[in-house]
Amino acid sequence: MKIAIIGAGYVGLVSAAVFSKLGHKVCVVEKNKDRVANLKAGKAPFYEPNLPELLKEATKSGKLSVTDDYAQAIPNAEVIFICVGTPMLANGEPDLSYVFGAAKDIAHHIKNYCVVVDKSTVPVGTTEKVKKIIADATKLDFDVASCPEFLREGSAIENTLNPDRIVIGTDSKRARDILLEVHGKLPGERVTTDIRTAEIIKYASNAFLATKISFINEIANLCDEVGANVDDVAVGMGLDPRIGKAFLKAGIGYGGSCFPKDTKALHHMALSKDYNFKLLRAVIEVNGSQRRKFMGTIRNKLGDLNEKNIGVLGLAFKNNTDDVRESAALDIISWLTKEGAKVKGYDPEAMPNAKKALPALTTVNKAEDVAVDADAILILTEWSKFVDLNWAEMRRKVKNPVILDGRNLLNSVKMRKLGFKYYSVGRP
Numbered sequence: 485m486k487i488a489i490i491g492a493g494y495v496g497l498v499s500a501a502v503f504s505k506l507g508h509k510v511c512v513v514e515k516n517k518d519r520v521a522n523l524k525a526g527k528a529p530f531y532e533p534n535l536p537e538l539l540k541e542a543t544k545s546g547k548l549s550v551t552d553d554y555a556q557a558i559p560n561a562e563v564i565f566i567c568v569g570t571p572m573l574a575n576g577e578p579d580l581s582y583v584f585g586a587a588k589d590i591a592h593h594i595k596n597y598c599v600v601v602d603k604s605t606v607p608v609g610t611t612e613k614v615k616k617i618i619a620d621a622t623k624l625d626f627d628v629a630s631c632p633e634f635l636r637e638g639s640a641i642e643n644t645l646n647p648d649r650i651v652i653g654t655d656s657k658r659a660r661d662i663l664l665e666v667h668g669k670l671p672g673e674r675v676t677t678d679i680r681t682a683e684i685i686k687y688a689s690n691a692f693l694a695t696k697i698s699f700i701n702e703i704a705n706l707c708d709e710v711g712a713n714v715d716d717v718a719v720g721m722g723l724d725p726r727i728g729k730a731f732l733k734a735g736i737g738y739g740g741s742c743f744p745k746d747t748k749a750l751h752h753m754a755l756s757k758d759y760n761f762k763l764l765r766a767v768i769e770v771n772g773s774q775r776r777k778f779m780g781t782i783r784n785k786l787g788d789l790n791e792k793n794i795g796v797l798g799l800a801f802k803n804n805t806d807d808v809r810e811s812a813a814l815d816i817i818s819w820l821t822k823e824g825a826k827v828k829g830y831d832p833e834a835m836p837n838a839k840k841a842l843p844a845l846t847t848v849n850k851a852e853d854v855a856v857d858a859d860a861i862l863i864l865t866e867w868s869k870f871v872d873l874n875w876a877e878m879r880r881k882v883k884n885p886v887i888l889d890g891r892n893l894l895n896s897v898k899m900r901k902l903g904f905k906y907y908s909v910g911r912p
């Protein structure tokens with residue numbers, strides 16, 4: 485089928501690469517001209533495992549093209565996926581201007597019947613507004629649908645090639661059949677439903693995962709009080725299939741471009757209907773307080789932070805990505821710097837983005853170098869390669885052998901044997 489994708493971000497590019505691999509002809513429309521030029525030169529705009537290879541393969545086969553011109557992509561498209569950003573506004577609502585802007589541009593360029601699909605995460609009712617924007621601008625026949633995206637940064641290609649489920653929300657049988665065909669070669673359950681339900685499935689899923697994280701973080705805080713080990717609690721809980729092991733890792737909380745904004749958007753959506761979603765409000769509050777609590781532990785173990793040398797391992801909001809949006813690491817670094825600490829940071833992939841967000845941040849090219857003269861080493865992102873660093877050598881380089889592990893990544897027994905004072909979250 486002929487597919488147009490609006491927006492060459494994580495969702496748009498990964499979808500484009502995968503749909504091309506499935507044999508569809510895909511044209512990506514991206515407003516950022518630099519991004520288009522880089523993509524045409526074969527450069528992916530962000531780090532995502534296996535994406536560059538897939539993009540190269542798709543471009544070479546002639547299945548994938550990229551443009552900044554709607555006129556090139558839209559007139560022939562049978563299905564158009566809107567994959568633009570929906571960033572958070574100051575009041576917690578998502579900014580839908582990119583979605584509506586894309587809808588206007590689509591409306592001015594469609595020439596034949598097509599299905600316009602919202603893949604961006606949007607509040608209930610948005611896809612209906614997209615429909616109205618297009619209907620106001622054209623007399624041509626078209627349908628709209630909501631197909632929320634569930635990929636995880638860091639394993640996005642794998643998730644998209646092997647989805648757990650594909651949600652298709654539409655009130656048109658014709659659109660539903662087309663979307664079933666578009667996704668036909670992919671595994672995973674199909675959930676076909678109405679548009680509003682599809683829209684809320686995405687928010688409900690992310691809010692539930694965020695709830696698991698905040699829940700285990702509260703259990704971790706309690707473990708600290710009573711002298712229990714949250715890692716073992718999580719194993720003991722997670723083996724119950726009704727609970728499941730995933731998202732029961734205690735630490736400094738969730739970040740990224742989705743959970744913080746989606747939980748706040750769902751909470752805002754509830755309030756707009758006079759519904760006080762108390763559980764979700766608590767989830768959001770716990771997540772915010774978790775990184776502040778960790779900051780309290782740092783102060784507690786190090787005393788006055790002024791002029792203290794702090795080595796930070798991990799800047800991305802999670803491992804296997806270079807994304808630093810809403811990263812707990814960046815918040816903690818900002819607070820440390822405000823209190824006069826001298827921070828040296830390292831991340832395998834996210835240093836360029838971290839420097840854009842915090843231009844004064846000092847970074848080092850080798851993870852072990854954060855240890856030089858350090859008063860403490862912090863682990864703020866759960867990159868597995870940090871486990872295998874030469875910790876014995878790092879022990880020799882530090883001024884003060886303190887590790888504060890905000891991701892419960894390292895083995896406490898091993899670190900203490902090496903002579904470190906080791907502190908983590910909810911573990912003795």
Ligand SMILES: NC(=O)c1ccc[n+]([C@@H]2O[C@H](COP(=O)([O-])OP(=O)(O)OC[C@H]3O[C@@H](n4cnc5c(N)ncnc54)[C@H](O)[C@@H]3O)[C@@H](O)[C@H]2O)c1
Nearest residue numbers: 491492493494495514515516568569570582586604605633
């Ligand atoms: N990143 C994720 O892990 C993820 C996962 C699931 C769902 N989502 C949702 O998918 C949506 C997109 O997220 P993302 O992370 O891919 O965003 P992103 O910010 O990485 O990319 C969005 C892209 O759209 C482009 N764009 C904006 N307006 C445009 C327009 N009118 N025409 C053409 N291009 C335009 C931007 O320049 C940018 O390159 C969001 O709603 C997000 O919540 C994201």
